[in-house]
Amino acid sequence: MRVDKKLILATLSLLLAGSAAASADPALDARIAELQSGWAHVKYEVKGEEAQLSGMEALAAQAKTLVTSYPGKAEPLVWEAIILSSEAGIKGGMGALSLVKEARTRLESAEKIDATVLDGSVNTSLGSLYYQVPGFPIGFGSDKKAKAYLEKALAQNPDGIDPNYFYGDFLFRQGDYAKARDVLNHALAAAPRPGREVADAGRREEIKAVLAQVETKLAKR
Template structure:
């Protein structure tokens, strides 16, 4: 009887635990979008630095889940972009480590976002000897992200942006247009609006 009571308590508590993770995840996603798309550029570095601290606590609270690690990678990489210069190179390496750790736990978490973020890192950071940039590796990761989430705004946007940088304009247009047609993400309105502006800017180059 005691065993049954304990099992029932675990079943009842489990959704609350999951809800806590989802609530914290949504808060970090929302704050990231505010910083990335609504804050003046001269305020972004400090704000991302503060968010790095918040997401470190999130990872520590859920060490066996991929979602916090994915967002640690995303926050670190955008913090690196805001910081710029040689000081950003250590941050992008930390971002890669977090994303690889997420893949080791669950490759499909958040619709394959670890692959999307890793792919974007590999084509945007410098190559050897400064950093680990590698276009072949970028394409591999971005295609894996698309295999998991073929209609998503982010995998289509980043693969389109990658192709645009490669000078493959006709293929880039296909993926960027797919990104523009992606369904809205509930709770991610700020991020979606900002991403659509970036997509429109890339399409304007074509």
């Protein structure tokens, strides 16, 4: 079965980059910060799909090594999932589906270890997957699960740029334009994340793009 790249994860490569909340291990924190910085650079600064895909594949290998080096830690699993999902968004097709299934597995493993890690990134990432991946029989997408995970993420990090962005985008896709506008504007008002300037700037542009679509829909009512 052919799977349209636009149907699968047109925006899945926008999967969040969770804030670098400090753990009890400075060495792990440094490695996570390196992955965050690399992800933001490839996602927002590298031009061209081929170069982006190569960059994400290299980051995925680094993340996999980190998971092996820190068994039982949730942070590396979350970041491997984020990078795999971003790789899927660039690649598209059936190969993308296998990557997002791997990403979901990593996130579910992280959820069992610590669902609160990285300011709710586990729930935000799972919610993002569930509303952006096609549903049965092609994929595992589920709006019901997406809503539940995204609401958990907002309860953990109510003022975060990422959970508000993804929840706002979800609401937009559900046709709840007025609420989507409120949530997306709240995302724009999020405080800057130290060391995450590139990711924050890229995310704000994404928020503005969805807001423009929301305003167009509201204007037609």
